[in-house]
Amino acid sequence: MATVQIQKSGGQPWGFRLAGGRDFNVPLQVKKVESGSPAAGVLAPGDSIIGIGNSDARGMTHMQAHQTIRGSGNYLQLTVVKGHGGMDRLSSIKPKGPVKFSPWKAQSAQ
């Protein structure tokens, strides 16, 4: 994990889409980043947000997280786990084609 800081000017949006939250049973993560926004280059899609400022974001609902970020003014500090480009990374390790159960693979992996 890493701590990142973004600054913006008043009235300007941060430039990223927040998804997930406790109420959606999905971790808080960055979905989209507008190019040229203050978040560009700092945040990337698939990043998990585990902390907003000094608060632990892992138990927050979507709206709680949204409000907390909104309430940080023009300076935002986030604790994130880089997502390696979100599901794109995962798709690289996923087997191609239909899945087939092969227990001996598990044994060799363990």
Add this chain to the structure above:
Amino acid sequence: MIVFSIHQENPLENLNTAFNVAEQHLDIPRMLDPEDMVNSVKPDERSVMTYVSAYYHAFSGAQQAETAANRICKVLKVNQENERLMEEYERLASDLLEWIKKTTPWLENRTTDNTLPGTQRKLEEFRDYRRKHKPPKLEDKARLENSFNTLQTRLRLSNRPAYLPTEGKMVSDIANAWKGLELAEKGFEEWLLSELQRLERLDHLAQKFRHRCEIHEEWAEGKEDMLQSQDYLKCRLNELKAMKKKHEAFESDLAAHQDRVEQIAAIAQELNVLHYHDVQTVNTRCQLICDQWDRLGTLTAQRRQGLEEAEKILEKIDQLYLDFAKRAAPFNNWLDGAKEDLLDMFIVHSIEEIQDLVEAHEQFKGTLGEADKEFNSIMNLANEVQRLCQQYGLTLRENPYTTVSPSDISNKWGEVKQLVPKRDRTLHDERIKQENNERLRRQFAQKANIVGPWIENQLDGVASIGVAARTSLEEQLNKLRQFEKATDSYRVHMNELERYNEEVQESLIFENRYTHYTMETLRVGWEQLLTAIARNINEVENQILTRDSKGISEEQMNEFRVSFNHFDKNRSRRLEPKEFKACLVSLGYNIRDDRQGDADFQRIMSIVDPNNSGYVTFEAFLDFMTRETADTDTAEQVMQSFKILAGDKPFITAQILRQELPPDQAEYCIQRMAPYTGRDAVPGALDYMSFSTALYGESDL
């Protein structure tokens, strides 16, 4: 002798007086006139001479006469004198004799009134006699003698015959009488003094008598009452013994007083002998004392007897009391214990327990015969005491050796006897109850032992459905529904079992050795079964839904299911991270054994277990496996749709919504859409973009 008086200054009167006197006394008649004498310068010589010669004649004749008269007078005078002396003598003699006559018997009288004062008065009288009365009489006597002698002398001298006093008044008579007097007088004083002494002594003795009587009477005061009192009938043994000692002391005292009483009697006797004047009173008092003395003696002996008798009886009673105490105490304890046992509230839970109690009770009943005998013996002791007291008129006192009374014992024994049959009944009733309880236990157990295993079988059956390889979801669902139906129709047995359980509980039965199943465990099992069936049905239905919506083939589902179950050893329908990792690998996932691989796995974990519970459910696993690799921006799609409706504007109005959407969905959107606050906003503009992202848990910042 002629007596007259003259006044110097009055010659007339003097003359008158003189002429009168002469006429009266000298028989010389008045021949002159005083006035003439006085008034004339020179009185008639002849008349005067005549008158004066009358005087001369008067006196001269008188003188002769006088001489003759003198001579006669002289003789007569002697006679007169003698007669006077004789008279005097007679008189004196008779007076004296009279006095002697009176006094002599008085002196001869040697009696007194026997009283000291009386006798003292007599002494006083004698003293008076000696000092006052006798001396003059002695003088008289002397005078008498002198008188007689003088008289005799005179008579002799005048040649007269001697005087002979009258009869009885002779000198010798007088002398005799006087002698008699003297004789009588003699010894009178000594006699009187000795009388006085005697009387004094008597008086003193009488006083001594009275004094002793007083002391004695004081001592005897109340003794009769004391001796007569029957106080020893009312007292305790120790008090009686003290009374007896007191009586012994009294007896000594009495003996010591014997002397005194005898002395009093002796004094009384002496007083009698000495003719004490008030000997009557003395004798009466002495008699009273002696009578009382006799009575005291009798009473003393009687009291002694009474005391001794009472002592014996009280000692006997004491012994009885002691015996009673020694036996009554243990018996009383036994009674208390028996009562406690007979009233003992018991709680039994089995037939064996009640049987034990019945046996114990029977054993107890066996001891009652002996107890009755003991009871009677003890009561006899108490009764004997009562009888003795009644017989001898003693006051019944409480038993000093124990606080347990005969009535206590009697009452308790009565109670115990009553309680025995009661206990019989109680035990009998309890036995019946216990037998009933057994019946209820068996009833419940019988059914429970069928229902329990049935439930267990069902649970196993349900659990095994998902495990069996290669059954289609539909087939699974079918089987589950069959289980559901079977369970439903089996409910009636659970209800019956609940009824049996109620009966068991109402009878306060707490354990049942005929079955290891309790209603609680069966209920739990039953609910587990229902839950398992419902959950499994739900899961299968979800899986069907997932499969259908994601277009997963049956074979694929099989692979997923088999692989998951393979790693879900404990059939908990969830995997630990290690198991999950192995599962992924077994399905062909390339999770490397390096940092990248760990990072990848962590990423996957954060998706399948977002709440960090530590487990991966089959649903989450399935969800992950069927997730589209391409992240469709469904939020974007919805937003695009709204944009189209809004005519490419960044906001939408309620009007448009109502126009384009069904009414309730339009209202849903209108209510939930926030107002659009962009620069190009119009009144009533609604923000559909934040609404769309919010639907998918997304929001733009």
